[in-house]
Amino acid sequence: xxxxxQSPRHKVTETGTPVTLRCHQTENHRYMYWYRQDPGHGxxxxxxxxxxxxxDKGEVSDGYSVSRSKTEDFLLTLESATSSxxxxxxCAIGQEFYEQYFGPGTRLTVT
Amino acid sequence: xxxxxxxxxxxxxxxxxxxxxxxTYTATGYPSLFWYVQYPGEGxxxxxxxxxxxxxxxxxxxxxxxxxxxxSFHLEKGSVQVSDSAVYFCALSGPNTGNQFYFxxxxxxxxxx
Numbered sequence: 001x002x003x004x005x006q007s008p009r010h011k012v013t014e015t016g017t018p019v020t021l022r023c024h025q026t027e028n029h030r031y032m033y034w035y036r037q038d039p040g041h042g043x044x045x046x047x048x049x050x051x052x053x054x055x056d057k058g059e060v061s062d063g064y065s066v067s068r069s070k071t072e073d074f075l076l077t078l079e080s081a082t083s084s085x086x087x088x089x090x091c092a093i094g095q096e097f098y099e100q101y102f103g104p105g106t107r108l109t110v111t
Numbered sequence: 112x113x114x115x116x117x118x119x120x121x122x123x124x125x126x127x128x129x130x131x132x133x134x135t136y137t138a139t140g141y142p143s144l145f146w147y148v149q150y151p152g153e154g155x156x157x158x159x160x161x162x163x164x165x166x167x168x169x170x171x172x173x174x175x176x177x178x179x180x181x182x183s184f185h186l187e188k189g190s191v192q193v194s195d196s197a198v199y200f201c202a203l204s205g206p207n208t209g210n211q212f213y214f215x216x217x218x219x220x221x222x223x224x
Contacts, residue, residue: 031210042200042216043155050210058211090154092212098204099145100212102154 003027004103006091012109019078021106023091025071029101031094032074034058034066036087037105043090049074081110113138113208115201117215124191124222132186132218134175134201142205144168144177144184149198149217158186158199191222 003026013019023032033048035058045058047066055066063085065077078085088107094100118133136144143162147155159168164179173188184201201215 033212040216043214045211048211092155094212098143099157099160100204102147102156104154 004091004093004101006089006103006106008106009104010107012111013081014111015082016080019081019108019110021076021089021091021108023074023076023103025074025093027093027101028071029093029095030071031100032068033092033094033100034064034074034076035090035092036060036085037090038087046076046089081108083110086110113142113203113211113213115203115213115215117199117201117218119218120198121219121221124220126193126222126224127190128222130186130188130191130195130220132199132201132220134184134186134215136182136184136201136203136213138182138203138205138207138213140205140207141179142203142208144175145202145204145212146173146175146184146186147200147202147214149200151197155200191220193222193224196220196222 005024007022034046035043044060049055049068067075091103092100114137145160146158148158149155159170161168161177167176175186198217200217204212
């Protein structure tokens with residue numbers, strides 16, 4: 001299995017609070033991705049990174065920001081969490097358009 | 112644009128039944144095609160892939176053939192087991208997708224003894 005960890009694995013937070021999710025890899029892959037998974041929508045791309053300090057928006061980027069200061073870490077921040085951001089968040093890594101490898105996910109609940 | 116369409120679920124089969132999960136795609140150029148599997152409470156795992164037309168990907172008894180003429184990549188297994196119960200995602204990526212992956216919405220499979 002690819003070395004990808006996500007933290008925290010579960011989080012409950014209140015509306016309006018900031019939240020940061022962390023993805024850490026030990027594979028030295030260039031690309032890192034953040035997805036959210038919701039019933040009926042499958043996986044939707046939030047943001048992705050193609051190198052240190054190089055990021056781009058995905059399909060559902062509103063309300064989210066990301067940062068990548070090191071190859072191994074990709075942070076997803078919800079500046080002011082809303083109930084619509086309750087979801088399961090997955091990080092993935094890959095080399096260009098070859099297969100992606102997924103982390104175990106973070107279940108976020110915004111009350 | 113790029114997109115993936117999967118058959119709607121959920122699918123319920125008896126053990127040892129034949130499985131087909133349909134997947135069709137729209138893409139520019141020649142993408143690579145993938146099937147991922149997600150077991151309850153886990154992340155997605157790559158099940159199989161095919162990188163060019165007429166390629167057949169296979170793994171754990173599952174197979175899928177890249178059909179360019181019908182833009183399809185249907186997943187099949189001859190005899191399913193209870194342990195195959197999971198959600199299956201079809202996906203594409205390639206040099207014309209901006210290094211992004213496009214996933215279908217997933218098909219839930221339940222296999223009953």
